[in-house]
Amino acid sequence: MIIIGIDIGGTHFRIGAVEDGHMLKFEKVPTASVFCTSNAIEDLARKIRSFGEGIDYKAVSVGIPAALDRARKTVLQAPNLKFMERIPVVDGLSALLGVPVIAERDVTMGLCYDAAKYDLPQEGMICGIYFGTGVGNAILLDGKPWKGHNGVAGELGHIPVHGSTIPCGCGNIGCMECSAGGKYLAVLQKEKYPDTPIGKLFAVHAAEAPLVEFVDLMAQAVAAEVNILDPDALVIGGGVMNMEGFPKDLLKERIEARLRKPYPAESLEILFAEDEPDKSVVGAVRFALNQLKGEKEC
Numbered sequence: 668m669i670i671i672g673i674d675i676g677g678t679h680f681r682i683g684a685v686e687d688g689h690m691l692k693f694e695k696v697p698t699a700s701v702f703c704t705s706n707a708i709e710d711l712a713r714k715i716r717s718f719g720e721g722i723d724y725k726a727v728s729v730g731i732p733a734a735l736d737r738a739r740k741t742v743l744q745a746p747n748l749k750f751m752e753r754i755p756v757v758d759g760l761s762a763l764l765g766v767p768v769i770a771e772r773d774v775t776m777g778l779c780y781d782a783a784k785y786d787l788p789q790e791g792m793i794c795g796i797y798f799g800t801g802v803g804n805a806i807l808l809d810g811k812p813w814k815g816h817n818g819v820a821g822e823l824g825h826i827p828v829h830g831s832t833i834p835c836g837c838g839n840i841g842c843m844e845c846s847a848g849g850k851y852l853a854v855l856q857k858e859k860y861p862d863t864p865i866g867k868l869f870a871v872h873a874a875e876a877p878l879v880e881f882v883d884l885m886a887q888a889v890a891a892e893v894n895i896l897d898p899d900a901l902v903i904g905g906g907v908m909n910m911e912g913f914p915k916d917l918l919k920e921r922i923e924a925r926l927r928k929p930y931p932a933e934s935l936e937i938l939f940a941e942d943e944p945d946k947s948v949v950g951a952v953r954f955a956l957n958q959l960k961g962e963k964e965c
């Protein structure tokens with residue numbers, strides 16, 4: 668069965684047609700080039716129709732960097748995709764395309780991909796923490812996303828950091844992702860290392876105090892989640908963690924220092940996931956396939 672997987676990022680829009688785990692066609696375009704009218708659902712349907720011309724796809728699966736409602740029908744809040752908020756993405760798109768449409772948080776799609784790639788346990792709890800522009804977090808319980816009462820569980824990026832006054836895109840002040848995400852790394856680069864390109868920050872300055880503090884805050888975020896949930900597996904990934912020279916050993920050491928002893932400290936194995944350009948698209952298709960079969964979702 669061919670399914671179209673989509674990853675709507677704040678900057679890039681990725682779309683792919685996948686059959687039996689194989690990518691048949693893939694495209695990456697600026698998000699702004701897709702959403703060019705005031706009707707986001709029609710824009711999205713138009714893009715899918717043109718991409719899918721001649722392809723006999725049976726479903727569409729959309730990953731969105733947003734808080735979704737528990738039923739996964741509507742986007743509640745998407746700081747970087749305001750035009751997607753409070754519109755019936757799933758039902759609207761399905762009506763226009765005539766195929767089932769599935770929506771989920773982008774990080775959950777990514778964690779589904781990593782869970783399969785790294786052969787993680789299918790039972791129990793898997794936590795995925797992805798340090799990109801923000802701090803993405805997904806939690807799977809027995810292969811299903813742990814959604815919470817309102818659908819908004821797994822927002823590690825928005826736990827408060829003591830003393831921080833940085834305004835967050837979510838509307839609050841001093842959220843974790845404001846100090847432990849790539850956005851803050853860009854601020855550090857401008858203020859402390861204007862002569863080093865951002866991609867080289869860790870390769871050149873990893874041992875210096877500002878970046879050690881940054882990594883330490885990443886570790887605080889990870890340790891907070893692990894101490895609360897005691898997961899069966901932990902995946903850490905994202906663009907920041909995959910930058911040249913990123914000190915994984917230091918991150919690991921700082922996480923372990925903050926974990927409760929003896930457990931989860933003694934048993935936790937950290938899996939560092941590689942970044943792959945189409946992982947969220949393939950993950951979205953895998954997620955949809957399992958959901959359509961009525962099995963576990965990842």
Ligand SMILES: [Zn+2]
Pocket residue numbers: 824825835836837838839842
């Ligand atoms: Zn926030």
